[in-house]
Structures are given as C-alpha cells and as structure tokens.
Amino acid sequence: MRLDFLTHHDFMNRELSWMAFNERVLALSQDAGQPLLERANFLSITQSNFDEWYMVRMADLIRDIQAGDDKKDPAGMTPQQQMNAVRHAIRKQLRHQYRSYEALKVALSNVHLPILPVADLKAHDRAAVRQIFQQTIQPQLVLKTMDATSLSEVSNGTINFVVGHTRDADWTTFALPATTPRFIRVPGPNSRFVTTTDVMTTYIADLANNLADKQVYQFRILQDMSMPILPKSTTDVVDAIQAEVDKRATAPAINLTVSAQMPAELKRHLQQVLGVDRLHVFKVKGPLAYDFVTELNDLLKQEDQAAKFAFLHYHPYQPHQVKALTGADIFDNIVAQDYLVHHPYDSYDAVLSFFQQAVHDDMVSEIGISIYRVSHDSPIVAALTQAAQAGKHVVALVEIKARFDEPNNLKLVDTLQAAGVTVFTSFPAMKVHAKMAYVVRDGRTIVHLGTGNYNDKTAHFYTDFGLFTADEPMAADVRRVFAYVTGQASQPQELADIRIAPNMLRTTLIEQIDEMIAAADAGKHPKIWFKVNSISDQELIERLYIASQAGVHIHLLVRGIATAMPNLPNVSENIQIRSIVGRLLEHSRIYLFRRDKEDVTVYLASADAMPRNFDRRVELLFPIHDAALKHRIRKIFRQMWSDRAQSFNKTRNGRYVRRKLKADSDPVPVQERLLIAAENEND
Structure with a gap:
C-alpha cells in the first residue's frame, strides 16, 4: 500500500469536476423522460449554478493569476492552466444550453x-403585444448615453441593451429592470408567449425617435461577489460583513456575455470600459442567460392554467407525517427513543413542531439553535421570537457569512435581538455550518441534529436527515459545542459522541478508514459508503486509495464535485463513484463504515469531504446508535446506489456516463420510489 507513485492523473481538477456536475444537471433539461416544465427548471438551475460559480470560484482563480500564483492543485494544474481548461468547458456548456x-x-x-x-405574429397580435410593451414596460426604462458613467452603473446579472450604429459615435444604453417579466402573453384564447427582449428589440423605435433603424444588441455582466475571509482580529463581525456587502454594488466586472451579432469593435469597447479581461468575454446565440425560463410557470398560474398543464410537472406528493413528532407529546416521545427523519419524504412538520411546541410547553425553559440559512418568513424564526417574548431563554447563533444570504442574516440578527433573543454571530475567520438545536425541558436537554439548514422552504426539495435524541452524552456534547461557538468556552478537544471540525472531523474519518484497512488485512470484507455533495480533500482521498489497495470496497455517492478518480489500476480499483441528479437535490451526508455484517458505524454530518469543511468551518459529525435507525440509513443508501433511472457513473477518465436500465431494473427513479413509499405510510 503506497502513495509515493501517485501522480496528478490520479486526481481531477475541482473546477472541471464542478463543470461536469453542471453538465449532469443540463442533461436533465434535455431528457425527454422528465416533465417538460421541469426540464425548463433544470435549464434555469444550470444558469444560477453557473453564475454563482463564476462570481465566486472564477473570481478566486482570477485573483490567483493576477497575484502570480503558480501553485499546482492535486491534478497538477496551475491557476492559469485551470483557467484555460475551464474556459473551454464553459464554451461547450454555453452551446449545450x-x-x-x-x-x-x-x-x-x-x-x-x-x-x-x-415577427411571426399576425398584425393584430403584434399590435396587442406592442401596446402591452408601451403601457407596462416602456415606462420602466431609463435611456442613457453609453459612456463610462452609464456603464459603471450596470448591475450584476441584468440584461442590458445598446442601441446605435457602427458608423455613429453615440450609442444609447438601458437595462431591463430585474422586476420586469421576461415573457409577455399574446392576448387571445390560447397560451402563446413572446420574450420581452424580442419585443423590446422589435419596437426599439418606440423609446425615442432617434432610435429608429438602429442596431440593437444585448450584454450582461457578472461581478466579483466573493467574500474575503475576515481577519481573526476583527472585533465587530456584523459591521465588517455589512461593509463587504455594501462593496458588492461596485465590485469589478469579471465576465461579459454579449449577443452573437454584436460587432467586434463594440464588444471590445464594452470589454475595455467595463474592465473585463478578453478571456472572460463570451459571444452567445440566443438568450444571454436562461434563468428566466421558469417564469412560464408563474404565467400559467396567473391564467388559471396550472391544472390544465399539471402533466408538465412532477406529480405532487404528500410526505409521511411522523405523528410522534407533531403533537404536544413530542418531547416525551424523544426522551423515550431516538427518531430519524428523512426529508422531504418525512414531513418537515416534525422540525417545525420541535420549536413550536417548545413555545407552548411550560416545562421548556431554554431553546438554542444555530442558523445558517432560513426562509424569509420562517416559522422557526417566528417560534423563536414568540418564545423570547414569552420569557423563555432563547439563544441563536446566526452565521451571517452564509454566501449570498449575508443581507438576509444581517436583518435576521436585528429581528431576533428586537424580540429579546440572545444572538451570537460566530467567528470572524470561520463559518459555523453545523446544524444543531436544543431545548431544555424540566432540566433535560433534548436535541435535533441535521445534515441540512433550518429552512422550511428548501426542505421540500432538498434531501436531508435529522436526528431527534435525548441521549445524555450526545446532548452534553451539543451544549459544549454551543458554548464554544457562542464564545462562552474554548474549542472542546474531546467529546463523548459528536466530532467537530476543525481538528476532529478529518481525523475521525481517517481513523475509521484505517480500521477498515485493518479489517481487510485480517481477512474480513469491509466496506466504506459515503454519500456527500462533494469530495475534494486530498488527504482523505489518498487514504481511501490506500484502503482500496488493501481490498476495501468503497462506494462514493457524490452529487457534485468529486476530485477522486475511480477504477484506476493499482490505485483505486475498488472505488466506484456515482452521482444522482433529479427532482430533489441530494443534500444529506452519510459516512458509513462496515467491518462485517454486524459491526457497522454510521455517521451523519453537516460537512462534505472538503478542506473548507474540515479546516475552515465548525461542522458536526454525529453517530447513529440505534440499530433500527442504522439499518434504515443502510437501506436508503443501497436503494440509491442501485438506482439506474437517474444516476451517473464516473469513469476512470473523469467522464460521467448515464447508467442504463437493465431488463430487470426498476424504471422508476429512486427519489420517486421513496416519495411513493413515504406517501403510502400515511395510509
């Protein structure tokens, strides 16, 4: 078992792995087996995914290159080489979109x-559409002479127009307001649509007489939206994050996308004035972005046509109601036994009830929670404020550095403090990503630990696990972790059950892998099963390679980034990597180690297997002790691993190949099967 012969070919570049993930999502937009408006939704998701990736990850690459960084990643690529490879993948993905x-x-x-x-509408339809444009959209538009000042005011992600002629010195520019609908319904008995951008281009002369017979082009920018790591010496995290959020409006543009027809000289002018490197300028056919296509759903609802076109969506489902966790006796039930919920198959009402019942239970004296992302009208936040106003001691750790949720969480701090909640805002240089909550009832601590956020909206389409327990060692661990993240105590070096990052999490997983290696050396048949969003930690991957060489069979179910390479001769022959992309976003994290049939260790976690999670975040890895709950998790993993209807295999060359149905395989995707099974439990 050696690592000294590993080369950069044994790892995949993180950014290229992410691009491959977005291609898998894009594949579903092209899949005739998906309901049609869901395919449109997948196309929209690829755009929002891409925008966020560019504004953060590409921004970091640009900074590395500008700083002269030539350090190679595990795949042997410098930042410049990564940039070159990613640009090629981007162009390919734009064509696929x-x-x-x-x-x-x-x-x-x-x-x-x-x-x-x-142009294909009849004259009376064109006249009707033109009237809608003149009455509802034209008044919102602000025309400006295109110059350095007007271009400096261009907003991130908006569609912008430039109107003029190459022989003219003056060009006019204006933005499509973000609140403007991107589709216009053609009046009449049928549901027909035109795009707002097409209407604006067609009737550009309506905006001003001098725009008649001028050429019309579109452009869009993305800005550097990455958030720097705050110095450890930062004394006021709230003020520091607010200052960084305020800077975003004037952040430098790092991407420019323009109409395919735009003349080269105009494109160069925009690029130079906006300050975008030419390597980050893209000419595209069709729309400049595809995040608008889901607006068709809203239009159909406005027309009361949703029922007529329901077949274009996934069928609705009724999640399983865990009755023991939704009544006034929820806390007594948890004290009696542990409960595992698997969302969205199990209703999120169980989590909501945990907080809502704590408000009304006179025996509950204290509530604590760590918040990363919540919905705008969160019933959990409502329960916390109600409990504080009722005189209960409520403690909330709000991680205001949650990417792109910083403004929401800054407001949340004010809301909670105004209600009397004791609010803490974590560390300057480290995020608290752990998902944990507790209540103290009649002196006993009862906890909820999860793999996902306390967000009642995303809980409907993110898959996550939650554990309710009153196990005293685990509850004591949770209280110690809370004391640490709220600044009341130093980081615990030892805990009875839970393991936390930084410091403990990678070490614990590697210790477990080493035990599997020892079991293989002893002639047993150990297995390692991971289910994560991403795996990119080099030290962990190298230890998995050693385990593979020792004969440990390893199954990695990875939705997104996977820099590990499967099935490499003499390196990872016993590692298989699969990815499930479908109706639900696979968000739960499972780390399972099987020495033999009766000796299985199961952890759930808030953390993916990435350096940021292991080193720069506070994360939880918590064990499942109850045999029945461990069995349930193993069964779920097996069901997902065996799926052939919506999963992809990663090959040894880094490509992902859609798994094919066999004659005896179930054609129903595993997520659909689990939804149906959950619904049947209500009968």
Whole structure:
C-alpha cells in the first residue's frame, strides 16, 4: 500500500469536476423522460449554478493569476492552466444550453405553449403585444448615453441593451429592470408567449425617435461577489460583513456575455470600459442567460392554467407525517427513543413542531439553535421570537457569512435581538455550518441534529436527515459545542459522541478508514459508503486509495464535485463513484463504515469531504446508535446506489456516463420510489 507513485492523473481538477456536475444537471433539461416544465427548471438551475460559480470560484482563480500564483492543485494544474481548461468547458456548456433551450421551445410548441418570434405574429397580435410593451414596460426604462458613467452603473446579472450604429459615435444604453417579466402573453384564447427582449428589440423605435433603424444588441455582466475571509482580529463581525456587502454594488466586472451579432469593435469597447479581461468575454446565440425560463410557470398560474398543464410537472406528493413528532407529546416521545427523519419524504412538520411546541410547553425553559440559512418568513424564526417574548431563554447563533444570504442574516440578527433573543454571530475567520438545536425541558436537554439548514422552504426539495435524541452524552456534547461557538468556552478537544471540525472531523474519518484497512488485512470484507455533495480533500482521498489497495470496497455517492478518480489500476480499483441528479437535490451526508455484517458505524454530518469543511468551518459529525435507525440509513443508501433511472457513473477518465436500465431494473427513479413509499405510510 503506497502513495509515493501517485501522480496528478490520479486526481481531477475541482473546477472541471464542478463543470461536469453542471453538465449532469443540463442533461436533465434535455431528457425527454422528465416533465417538460421541469426540464425548463433544470435549464434555469444550470444558469444560477453557473453564475454563482463564476462570481465566486472564477473570481478566486482570477485573483490567483493576477497575484502570480503558480501553485499546482492535486491534478497538477496551475491557476492559469485551470483557467484555460475551464474556459473551454464553459464554451461547450454555453452551446449545450442554447441547444437545450431551442429543443424546449419545440417541445413547448407541441403541447400548445409556443414561444414565438414577434415577427411571426399576425398584425393584430403584434399590435396587442406592442401596446402591452408601451403601457407596462416602456415606462420602466431609463435611456442613457453609453459612456463610462452609464456603464459603471450596470448591475450584476441584468440584461442590458445598446442601441446605435457602427458608423455613429453615440450609442444609447438601458437595462431591463430585474422586476420586469421576461415573457409577455399574446392576448387571445390560447397560451402563446413572446420574450420581452424580442419585443423590446422589435419596437426599439418606440423609446425615442432617434432610435429608429438602429442596431440593437444585448450584454450582461457578472461581478466579483466573493467574500474575503475576515481577519481573526476583527472585533465587530456584523459591521465588517455589512461593509463587504455594501462593496458588492461596485465590485469589478469579471465576465461579459454579449449577443452573437454584436460587432467586434463594440464588444471590445464594452470589454475595455467595463474592465473585463478578453478571456472572460463570451459571444452567445440566443438568450444571454436562461434563468428566466421558469417564469412560464408563474404565467400559467396567473391564467388559471396550472391544472390544465399539471402533466408538465412532477406529480405532487404528500410526505409521511411522523405523528410522534407533531403533537404536544413530542418531547416525551424523544426522551423515550431516538427518531430519524428523512426529508422531504418525512414531513418537515416534525422540525417545525420541535420549536413550536417548545413555545407552548411550560416545562421548556431554554431553546438554542444555530442558523445558517432560513426562509424569509420562517416559522422557526417566528417560534423563536414568540418564545423570547414569552420569557423563555432563547439563544441563536446566526452565521451571517452564509454566501449570498449575508443581507438576509444581517436583518435576521436585528429581528431576533428586537424580540429579546440572545444572538451570537460566530467567528470572524470561520463559518459555523453545523446544524444543531436544543431545548431544555424540566432540566433535560433534548436535541435535533441535521445534515441540512433550518429552512422550511428548501426542505421540500432538498434531501436531508435529522436526528431527534435525548441521549445524555450526545446532548452534553451539543451544549459544549454551543458554548464554544457562542464564545462562552474554548474549542472542546474531546467529546463523548459528536466530532467537530476543525481538528476532529478529518481525523475521525481517517481513523475509521484505517480500521477498515485493518479489517481487510485480517481477512474480513469491509466496506466504506459515503454519500456527500462533494469530495475534494486530498488527504482523505489518498487514504481511501490506500484502503482500496488493501481490498476495501468503497462506494462514493457524490452529487457534485468529486476530485477522486475511480477504477484506476493499482490505485483505486475498488472505488466506484456515482452521482444522482433529479427532482430533489441530494443534500444529506452519510459516512458509513462496515467491518462485517454486524459491526457497522454510521455517521451523519453537516460537512462534505472538503478542506473548507474540515479546516475552515465548525461542522458536526454525529453517530447513529440505534440499530433500527442504522439499518434504515443502510437501506436508503443501497436503494440509491442501485438506482439506474437517474444516476451517473464516473469513469476512470473523469467522464460521467448515464447508467442504463437493465431488463430487470426498476424504471422508476429512486427519489420517486421513496416519495411513493413515504406517501403510502400515511395510509
């Protein structure tokens, strides 16, 4: 068992792995087996994924290159080499997005939901659409002379127009307001649509007489939205994060996307004035971005056509109601036994009830929670404020550094403090990503630990586990972790049950892997099963390679980034990597170690297997002790691993290949099967 012969070919670059993930999502937008408007949703998701990745990860790469950093990643690539490779993948993905959009338009037309060019409408329909434009959109538009000042005011992610002629010195520019609908319904008995951008281009002369017969082009920018790590010496984290949020409006542009027809000289002018490197300028056919396609759903609802076109969506489902966790006796039930919930198959009402019942239970004296992301009208936040106003001691750790949720969480701090909640805001240089809550009832601590956020909205389409327990060692660990993250105590070096990052989490997983290696050396048949969003920690991956060489069979179920490479000769022959992308976003984290049939260790976690989670965040890894609950998790993993309807295999060259159905395999995707099974439990 050696590592000294490992080369950069034994690892995949993180950014290219992310691009491969977004390609898998894009594949679902092209999958005729998916309901049509869900395919449109997948196309929209690829755009929001791409934008966030560019504004953060690409921004970091640009900074590394500008700083002269030539350090190689585990795949042997310098930042500049990564940039070059990623740009090639981006161009390929932009072409795939366009083809997907064009195919969607054909499919929508086939079900009588056409997206039509304005030029193809009859004269009376064009007149009606023009009137809608003049009355509802034109008043929102602010025309400006295109110069350095007007271009400096361009907002991140908005669609912008430039109007003029190459022989003219003056160009006019204006933005499509973010609140403007991107589709206009053509009046009439049928559901027909035109895009707002097409209407604006067609009737540009309506905006001003001098715009008649001028050329119209579009452009869009993305800005550097990364958030720097605060110095450890920062004394006021709230003020520091607010200052960084305020800077975003004037952050430098790092990406420019323009219409394919835009003249080269105009493109160069925009690039130079906006300060975008030419390597980050992209000409595209069709729309500049595809985040708008889901607006068709809203239009159909406004027309009361949602029921008519329900077949274009996934069928609705009723989650399993865990009755023991939704009544006034919830805390007595948890004291009696541990409960495991698997969302969204099990209703999120169980989590809501945990907080809501704590408000009304006179025996509950204290409530604590760590918050990373919550919904805008969160019933959990409502319960916390109600409890504080009722005189209960409520403690909330709000991680205000949650990416792109910083403004929401800054407001949340004010809301909670105004209600009398004791609020803490974590460490300057480290995020608290742990998902934990507790209540103290009649002197006993009862806890909830999860793999996902306390967000009642995303809980409907993110898969996550939650554990309710009153186990005293685990409850004591939770209280010690709370004391640490709220600044009341130093970081615990030892805990009875829970393991935390930084310091403990990677070490614990490697210790478990080493035990599997020892079991293989002893002639047993150990297995390692991980289910994570991403795996990119080099030290952990290298130890998995050693385990593979020792004969340990390793299954990695990874939704997103996987820099580990499977099935490499003499390196990872016993490692298989699969990815499930589908109706639900696979968000739960499982770390399972099987020495033999009766000796299995199961952990759930808030953390993925990434350096940031192990080294720069406070995370929880918590064991499942109850045999029945461990069995349930193992069964769920096996069901997901065996899926052939919505999963991809990663090959030894880094490509992902859609698994094919066999004659005896279930054609129903595993997520759908689990939803049906959960619904049947209500009968």
